[in-house]
Amino acid sequence: MNLVSNDVRSAVEPGASVAIIGAGLAGAACARGLLAAGVQVTVFDKSRGVGGRLATRRTLVNLPGQAAPVEVGFDHGAPQIVARSPRLRAVAARAEQAGVLLPWAPRVHAPWPGPSHGPGHIAVPGMPGFVRHVLGETPLQLGQAVQRLQRGRDGRWQVIVDGRVAGVYDQVVLAMPPAQAAALLAGHHEDWSDALAGWPMCPVWTLMAVTDEVDWPWDAAEPSTGALTWITRNDRRPGRTRLPGLAVWVAHAHAAWSQGHLDDDPADVAEALAEALTHAWSREERKGVRWHHRAVHRWRYAASGRPAMDARPCWWDAGRGLGVCGDYLAGGDVDGAWRSGDELGDRMAVDLEAAGLLAA
Ligand SMILES: Cc1cc2nc3c(=O)[nH]c(=O)nc-3n(C[C@H](O)[C@H](O)[C@H](O)COP(=O)(O)OP(=O)(O)OC[C@H]3O[C@@H](n4cnc5c(N)ncnc54)[C@H](O)[C@@H]3O)c2cc1C
Numbered sequence: 001m002n003l004v005s006n007d008v009r010s011a012v013e014p015g016a017s018v019a020i021i022g023a024g025l026a027g028a029a030c031a032r033g034l035l036a037a038g039v040q041v042t043v044f045d046k047s048r049g050v051g052g053r054l055a056t057r058r059t060l061v062n063l064p065g066q067a068a069p070v071e072v073g074f075d076h077g078a079p080q081i082v083a084r085s086p087r088l089r090a091v092a093a094r095a096e097q098a099g100v101l102l103p104w105a106p107r108v109h110a111p112w113p114g115p116s117h118g119p120g121h122i123a124v125p126g127m128p129g130f131v132r133h134v135l136g137e138t139p140l141q142l143g144q145a146v147q148r149l150q151r152g153r154d155g156r157w158q159v160i161v162d163g164r165v166a167g168v169y170d171q172v173v174l175a176m177p178p179a180q181a182a183a184l185l186a187g188h189h190e191d192w193s194d195a196l197a198g199w200p201m202c203p204v205w206t207l208m209a210v211t212d213e214v215d216w217p218w219d220a221a222e223p224s225t226g227a228l229t230w231i232t233r234n235d236r237r238p239g240r241t242r243l244p245g246l247a248v249w250v251a252h253a254h255a256a257w258s259q260g261h262l263d264d265d266p267a268d269v270a271e272a273l274a275e276a277l278t279h280a281w282s283r284e285e286r287k288g289v290r291w292h293h294r295a296v297h298r299w300r301y302a303a304s305g306r307p308a309m310d311a312r313p314c315w316w317d318a319g320r321g322l323g324v325c326g327d328y329l330a331g332g333d334v335d336g337a338w339r340s341g342d343e344l345g346d347r348m349a350v351d352l353e354a355a356g357l358l359a360a
Contacts, residue, residue, distance in 0.1 A: 021175060021176060024176070027043055030345040052176075074250050075250060079230065101122070109217075173322075175325050205299075207274060270296045
């Protein structure tokens, strides 16, 4: 069934147009490159905001001594942006000058020599701020969960949201975790769809909590035992609000624990992770501390469960006008997400230019 209405056809402007599905850092990096080359780009995301796993949750919390609930922020996805590749370093430096990134060199309590989280940057007012900065003026379609792609008789890609054509594009980029990309690729690129459907991703359960102030000398910790792998005092991060007499925590469970409790009741997970968090405190502190808020978030696709299959940080099929990018193709971290999207944007722009499809 061809779902393209005449209205949609007439709305299509001449010249190469690209839909990027996924407004995480990989999608943003790809959009940035294409936009700079003069391509019409639209970025779709199912969430109401951009950022993907560079995320900050804002929650109204009833706190002692406050007449009304207070908004508390939790950076519950990647804790920081560590730029290793030269182009990301350059973009991060400009974002720092623009006041979007702040340096973060936490005092990390780590049981092994040298914490795995070195100094990096955090974005303000929340972690998505950096992705917003990278996207610049890119047109966004937020709150749009793409259900499937459909190729019209003219060879162009129809992006289907809520059973309707949300737009028609010459090329489509899937900038999302592999299982989600596999579903959209089915019927269009079976090799890629099969490869991505089998790509293991590790889940992470994350605790977000507010307690009484705790005498804890660290900004973050990497426990070596128990359920948790990373604990941060969110309120001690630069640009975050301090709440007098209170402590704001974000704590990630490690992948094996999260996998073992994947379908547990969130209330039970919150209880277990709160208990695990108290083991990072001294015995004295554990006794009288009150909990004012605790909630959990389940990241079903937090991190790649295996190294990239080959050396390509992104996949591009010029014939079909289909591209795939994401952290998992390039090392599984923030820097990898950037490299994957950035390289895909470059490759597409080169092909479009060669085909004479770039705006003069
Ligand atoms: C708990 C946690 C801790 C982490 N710690 C670190 C760390 O310490 N250091 C580090 O470098 N990295 C860390 N990471 C990983 C880092 O966050 C990711 O590598 C990076 O942000 C991935 O970016 P991405 O653009 O590839 O994917 P994502 O950020 O996942 O973006 C994909 C986007 O696609 C959207 N989407 C998916 N399906 C659809 C659809 N059908 N329609 C529309 N939109 C869709 C999603 O909503 C999402 O916004 C951590 C991640 C988590 C979750």
